[in-house]
Amino acid sequence: MKKLITDTLFISVGGFLTKIKGILFIPIIIAAVGLANYGAFVQIYANVKILIPFCALGLGMGFQRYASKIPSTDKYTLSLHFYSILIPSMMLGFIGTSILFFLSPYLNDWFLEGKHLLSLQVSSIMVFSNTCYTNVNKFLLGNKKFKLYSVLEFSYAFIPYLGFVIGSAWEQDIFYGILYYSLLDLLIAMIFFLHLAKDFSIVSPSLKILKQYFQFSYPLAISNIEGGLLSKADRYFISYFLGVEMLGAYNIVHRIVDIITFISVPIRKQIMSYLPKIWDQNYKEESLSMIKSSLFIFLVVSIGLLSYLIFYFEAILDLFVGKTIEIENLKLLVFFLGLAAVFSGVKVFYYLVVRLKNTTKQELFFQFAGMLLNVILNYFLIPIYGLIGAASATCVSYFLIIILLNFFHKINLDYSFLLNVISVIIFAITFFVVSRLIVPEGIISFIVSSCLSSALFGLLSFYSKRKFIKQVTTEIKQYKIMVKSIKKIKST
Template sequence: MEIDSFKFGKDILWISIFQIFYAFSGLITLPVLTKNYGAELYGLWAIILATVGLFTPILTLHLGTALIRYFSNDHDKNSISQAFSNILFTIIIIMVSVLILAIYYKYSISNFIFDSSIYSNYVPITFLWAGSTAIFSYLISYLRSQEKVKEISIIQLLWSFFKILMIIFISILDFSFYSLILSQIVVDILFSILVLLYIKKEIKIIIPNFKKMKQYLKFSIPQIPTGILLWLINSIDRYFISFFLGLTETGIYSASYSLGSMISLFYAPISFVIFPVISKFWEQNDKNNVKKYLENSLNMFLFLSIPASVGLFVLSKQVLNLLTTAEFIADSSLILMICLGTIFLGIYEINFYIILLDEKTQWMPFIILSSALINIVLNFILIPYIGIIGAALSTVVSYLLLALIVTVWSWKKINNKPDFKFISKVIISSIIMGIFISMFVNESILRITLLILSGAAIYFMSIILLRTFSYKEMKTFIKILKKLITQITSIK
């Protein structure tokens, strides 16, 4: 287990490098976009991003997940080549078909998603962006199935860097908003070509025969409504805000959401790495190791995300003031609720893999549907009365329900129980840290940086004093950390 734990930790570290950069890239692009395009166009940007987020997994039919599920333990290059080619050509056919429909019905679609036909020219390019992202995402899924985590991290890091560079370049030079979106598509296409060339060194791209597609689709198709419904929970609030309050309020909400959702960088690397690992153990009928990986992953996520949420709550106004303009400053409670919702989403994202391993994907649409319906109803009721706070509250309740369902499922299937004693100590330590930070809040960049570092020190001291980790756990953690540092410093 020690070797596996070390590799697991190393893989998470590699993906974390990208995720941290990606999270902070949002903080870089946030002031660039808000200060150069204003709240209305930033609201349009948020709606387009949400639409791309919806259609990207639809265009892939979630077949990338099938590739990971069935080929993480397969070493037959011929079978992998055939499956990879079958799925790739299927995605391309779907992408082209949807793009044609988007061009033909652009005015109707514009009225539906933007609540105005004046943005109809953005409809085709929005769906083209979804298509380019879908292909890139699928190619990354292949690398993920082969556990090429280091390569994935490097590719995504460069991909994200060039996307940011294009946003900064186009915004500063005062190019059109249309050019801004087009630049993101160009980066997707270029990197998709590079990744495909890399993949061709290992497997062949062959003429599709679509064999075994029925098996893959049986596994993946139930995830399509699941993906749509999960997107509804995550993004429908922007549409409700635009409808009831206007694009300006959508921009304000999206700015706070960009900051609060940074908590996702703590679960995203874990969720990304853990699925291929536990898939292997599951195929070997080693459910004990599946349980250990899920328990340790959840504790790791909560250990980092809870104090980060408290810190963001205390410093939210100061950070938003530095990154945006006064127009985008919202109440701190909005950030707290967004962080809380993201924590519940993280619990879901880590534990829901037990449903995939158990091949019970047919139940996922019903699980997500119950949460999505609650989200829609609450958005419809709360936003007209309490504004964007109502949107955040709706998201918290929806993600809480999802977290509870998958936690109970995991508990019953492999006896994976939350460690409430551990969680309570983390919460207490986070509150102590938050009280300390709140006493010295200042809008100076230097003071905020020092407060973050001091708060982290207070948190870790509290964790040690409360004996949150056993001596054995601390010893194992330090041993793995030393090996990780040795490997990183030895990289040439």
Template sequence: MSTSKLVKGTFLIIIGNFIFRIGGYIYRFLMSRMLGPEGYGILGLTMPFQGIFQILAAGGLPPAIAKYVAEYMVLDKKEDARAVLYVSMKLMILLAFIFSLVIFFTSPWIACNFFHKPNAILPLQAVALILPFSVIVGVFRGLFQGIYKMEYIVVTRFVEQVGIIIFAAILVVLGFYVVGAVIGTALGFLVSLIASLIVFKKYLADDFTYPKIDFKKEIKIAKMLLNFSIPVILAALSEMAIYDIDTFLIGHFLPTIYLGYYSAADPIARLPLVISISVATAALPAASEAYSLKNKKLLEDYVTQSYRIVMLTVLPICVGIAVFASPVISLLFGSQYVPGAEPLRILVMGMTFYTFFVVSSSIIQGVGRPSLPMYILFFGTILNFIFNWFLIPIYGMVGAATATSSATFIIMLISMFKTFEVTGVKPPFSAFTKIIIASLLLGIILSFLPKTIFMLILMVFISPVIYTIFLMVLKGFEEKDIKLIRKAGRKMGPLAKYIDKIANILEKFIS
């Protein structure tokens, strides 16, 4: 695998995650207006439970599928790759059945005893309908990731998001209120499952027929998968806690309407994760292959480029969101949600820190150290809970955002240090510094502009030019960046000559 394959995979997953996020924003946009702050607050309370129980039902197995399928395919052990796929599917179907029952029967206690919101019982119980469909979709996406068919992930994500939006909107209009929004999500995963089966049967069924393995070997494979996936699932649960402890404790300490405001700020703050998760998805099998082949130079390229791609793209986006928090939240959710702008300014910086942890975690998993992210996240979860518990009663939503951002900053530092340690790669401090300075300079300019929706839209188009100029002056581009720009430009038809001219200009300012 070459660096260009990593970039191609990252680009495709960015498209898929962009579709997922945009679809998520459209869903939230519609639901926030159709349900109002109170109803949207209840929906915001169910969303973390959707994520938590989807992780539990999946058993942490999709990353394990991706890792072992990628490893066995590159080593030409196709029968083992098939075995991994089908054993994983059996495990995940069993877990989905168990946890569907758990969430259904525990929902009354959770809604009434912890959140003191009885109207959340039915929406929480409806989460049980999502799990059977979502886990099987997870099996196929783990396979697609492992064989580096990221375009299949893009297709199934698109179908999923369209289905969720359409079904949820119809059910809410029909009078099912918050329960309808949750059931719409279940139906979206159902159509995504159908799309995954169609793709699998058409393109992969011949290569991934059911393997001839006995029960003892199935048990052996299951143990191998669980040894890898248990740290992954614990890390994923801790990741959900990093995301959602603030939401849970706001639901515990504050009235539902504040939960509605914070639930509007939270998805906007997570926008940078579109890029980091995309890079991480491509980096895991890439790092696994490089590590398996003992190719130190290739591993070093993957690690440094993964961080640079995230830093180049994420930092200016986060700066822009922080500066234009009020018009951003007003544009996406309406003026009645503007009280969420203050926590958004803080929370988006916390999610910036978290993006670097996501990439670090994926690289560490790819080189066979899945327990490290688990330990780091577990530590961060404890910190996040403590910070939120004490700050929310005093500072409300701003306290929640501050607590989460402080915890993510700490785990970012620890995870990046450990990534460079376990891979033996030296951090490119000079490259990082230039990108940080360019982003801060952009933020200073934006801070002097009027905070209106018109100016926000205008700066969406102008800011990239300003940021690029700062990077050019600081010599923040590298030779490999220019090569990638030229390669991409050659595939853009009539735009190719203009892309090449831009590359020629940038080439004069490389470090």
């Protein structure tokens, strides 16, 4: 249990630092190149990210499903899995880089007002490095190297972004920022690939293993493509209808609010690396119980963060970003984007069940339904309601996916679970009360008010849910016992 907790905390800290890095440097970027150019960078990076699922093909998820069950001492088998997936991934990444490079003139005219062709072409390098990174980090998770994974995640997210900040600020031009970002992105991805490769003998890729992974992951790949359109469709419609400056303002709010999802990452990645062993031994009820407990932990943290951001967001914007950025209906925008982040996190826990059941093809249906609704709503709502239309479209789309998932793949969320969630929502009122009693107008009052409201919410949630916390610890102990029993069976 100690290892589980330390690994989770390690991934959480790395994930949290990764999330806030985009917030900390926003004032520097905007001061150097302006809000419109920051919005252009957001659009350029969105072009890169939307291509990654096409190139990565979700193959890395197979590492968690299959390689996680291979003993660490079996180097030859691990080598086969390693090279059979990562070499094809690199080839696909190179193809993706070429595609983005040749599409750049058209994307530049449609979404960037014809001003950033060179930046778009340079950014195509990141398709290759992102594809490599996407599958390398899943190999680390499959081998339960959570601390090294956290170092990779933090380095890959922070160092290239820092290069973008320095390049943009020093040269007063996002082209140099994107150039530094792309080169550092490639460098770090290659360093970690070579670091892993040195522990394995070079073997010829196995077509059989590639087919096995592809059969498992191709529905996930299509689902990830649909998920990319689901999560990034609003960026394209905003830049097309409202311009890149409004996209820049929207992304600032989105960046800050997206902190809500950080806690779902370590929980999800730990569970998917451990649960396949006991699920495949027919401990299905126990597995679902652990997923339900993890979902509740996520909801407690995410509800608290969402409530905090709703009532403290204006103070955060004034203190850390600058008063030059004015956004209409800010609280409503934060609410819709925050609720979308919560729904997105909840969706992840249902997808764990889908993947444990090996029914990954069904993800295509769920993602497609959400993507289609999101595209339609964005098209009609953004011209009328602006940024609020984009945020509400994303929120409604994720909610639809949860409804469908709950219908086909229940996690046994009983009335007790729902009552516990409602009580947490009630406790979140403390953020409203404290923010009114201690108005966060300056840095001192902001710190005092934030700490007091967060402490009250945490104490109320912890004190009232002591029995549930004991249940979670009991489940973790039961898991360890089940794993030991499986090992004994295999040894005999």
